[in-house]
Amino acid sequence: MKKVILVGGGISGLISAIQLARAGISCMLFEKKTYPFHRVCGEYISNETLPFLQGHELFPDQFKPPNINQFELSSVSGKSKKLTLGLGGFGVSRFAFDHFLYKRAIESGVEVVLQQEVDSVNFIENANHFEVTTGQQTFISDFVIGSFGKRSRLDQGLSRAFLERKSPYVGVKYHILGDHPRHLISLHNFNGGYCGISNIEDGKSNLCYLVHRNLLKRHKTISELEQQVLMKNPFLKNIFSTSEFLFEKPETINEISFETKEPVLNHILMAGDAAGMIAPLCGNGMAMAIHSGKLVSEIIIQAVNENLKREWVENMYSLKWKKLFASRLWAGRVIQNNLFGSEWSSRMAVALTMHLPPLANFIVRNTHGKPF
Numbered sequence: 001m002k003k004v005i006l007v008g009g010g011i012s013g014l015i016s017a018i019q020l021a022r023a024g025i026s027c028m029l030f031e032k033k034t035y036p037f038h039r040v041c042g043e044y045i046s047n048e049t050l051p052f053l054q055g056h057e058l059f060p061d062q063f064k065p066p067n068i069n070q071f072e073l074s075s076v077s078g079k080s081k082k083l084t085l086g087l088g089g090f091g092v093s094r095f096a097f098d099h100f101l102y103k104r105a106i107e108s109g110v111e112v113v114l115q116q117e118v119d120s121v122n123f124i125e126n127a128n129h130f131e132v133t134t135g136q137q138t139f140i141s142d143f144v145i146g147s148f149g150k151r152s153r154l155d156q157g158l159s160r161a162f163l164e165r166k167s168p169y170v171g172v173k174y175h176i177l178g179d180h181p182r183h184l185i186s187l188h189n190f191n192g193g194y195c196g197i198s199n200i201e202d203g204k205s206n207l208c209y210l211v212h213r214n215l216l217k218r219h220k221t222i223s224e225l226e227q228q229v230l231m232k233n234p235f236l237k238n239i240f241s242t243s244e245f246l247f248e249k250p251e252t253i254n255e256i257s258f259e260t261k262e263p264v265l266n267h268i269l270m271a272g273d274a275a276g277m278i279a280p281l282c283g284n285g286m287a288m289a290i291h292s293g294k295l296v297s298e299i300i301i302q303a304v305n306e307n308l309k310r311e312w313v314e315n316m317y318s319l320k321w322k323k324l325f326a327s328r329l330w331a332g333r334v335i336q337n338n339l340f341g342s343e344w345s346s347r348m349a350v351a352l353t354m355h356l357p358p359l360a361n362f363i364v365r366n367t368h369g370k371p372f
Contacts, residue, residue: 001026002304005132005141007118007154010039011094011286012272013147014101015293018058021108023301028139029110030132032117036099039149040171040253043206044068044185044198046089046287048371052294060100063201065090072186078234085185087371089287091200093175097286120157121146123267128310130267143269143300143313147293150256150273158266162259169193169256170216173208178243180205188235191215195236204246207239210256222250260329263321264314271296275321276329288325291372295320 004020006013009031020027053059069088074080105112113134120133121144132139148154155163180186185198195209211225219225231237256277263275272289296317303313 002143003027003141004143004145004300005130005139006030006145006147007121007132008146008148008152008272008274009033009035009098009102009112009114010147010149010272011098011101011289012274012293012296013145014098014105015058015290016145016147016271016297017105017110017112018056018101018108019294019297020300021105021110023297023304025301025304027110028141029105029112030116030118030134031112031114034114035102036095038173038175038247038251039094039098040173040208040251041094041206042196042198042208042285043093043200044089044091044196044284044286045290046284047087048284049287049290051371052290058101058104060092060097062100063092063096065092065201066182066199068183068185068198070181070184072184074186074188074233074235076189076191076233080235082184089185089284091185091198091206093200093204093206094286096201118148118154121154121266121268144267145296146265146268146270146274147272148274150253150277152274155274158268160261160265162257162261165257165259167255167257167259168213169210169258170213171208171210171253171256172222173206173251175200175204175246176207176239176243177203177246178205178239180239186235188233188239190230190233190236192229195230195233197239205243207243213254222252258329263318267310267314269296269300269314269317276325284328288328291324292321294372295324 002025004025004027006017006027006029009029013029017027017029067088067090069085071083071085072080102112116134116136118132118134122131124131130141130144132141132144180197180199182199186196188195192215193209193211195207197205197207199205209230215229216225219228226240231240258277261270261276263270271292273285275292277285299313299317302308
């Protein structure tokens with residue numbers, strides 16, 4: 001019997017594991033933490049995922065996620081424009097959604113190993129299998145899916161090229177209670193970054209921003225940065241001044257990289273952020289994680305059922321992954337680098353949405369995929 005090991009229990013890993021287990025393939029998933037827990041994330045999912053999630057009983061109805069159909073963009077100075085999101089999406093926290101998928105994985109027969117970090121993944125050529133080592137023991141598998149997120153110790157062990165280029169970005173996230181409209185996702189610029197806010201379950205809003213590391217160093221503390229920089233934008237000043245912040249301290253992540261990554265490396269099939277991270281302003285990292293988890297599991301299932309070789313699996317996954325996501329990741333990088341994060345560029349972005357609606361709609365379409 002074929003066996004699959006998944007390294008990392010985020011969305012892509014859990015979706016893959018559920019699909020594999022339901023297809024009768026033995027799989028083991030390693031997650032170094034214990035559910036539920038928070039992750040730095042925009043917590044917005046494009047409706048491109050609805051057919052798949054609903055068709056496989058993976059849509060989180062129990063949380064009554066808000067339907068989001070409008071996008072608001074503001075410049076550093078506070079000029080703003082709203083656009084209709086043709087496809088739209090919904091909001092749900094990673095705290096709730098990951099835990100929901102974890103329970104579905106257990107119900108589907110996935111062997112989930114919590115509070116164990118994978119130290120190494122080695123492909124043994126002459127045996128045609130993997131050896132996956134944790135602090136306690138070594139496991140054997142036929143396939144390994146790398147679903148270990150944005151940045152992992154395993155990336156260093158694999159000498160991944162994107163690590164050679166230091167990323168200047170830091171991500172900061174809060175959950176808040178305020179009066180943010182239920183149907184709206186907003187993107188507010190400030191000098192050196194941008195901040196997204198949208199509603200999730202239980203009347204809460206997710207506030208998550210990306211900032212240049214040097215700016216944080218200059219102001220020394222997150223609180224001082226928010227006071228002196230973010231709150232120059234009137235929208236952000238109002239949010240920070242009138243909302244109830246629900247975390248004792250924010251969730252943070254350093255060196256967020258949007259560099260190109262390999263979907264297959266050392267025979268490991270990478271999924272979700274491990275294969276490539278979309279710029280947060282595009283708001284669809286969760287949707288891409290769901291889609292890549294679906295894709296990699298479908299290819300493995302076909303290979304097992306038809307007794308196809310490893311080479312076919314790797315080539316097919318690389319080909320389909322690039323076809324689905326490469327241009328979308330590129331568009332996210334271009335949009336981020338040229339239209340956000342400074343006073344001049346944010347004014348330009350708002351002006352473009354006001355005076356060139358076709359361009360604005362083009363950007364919206366390219367940050368949402370097609371239903372699958």
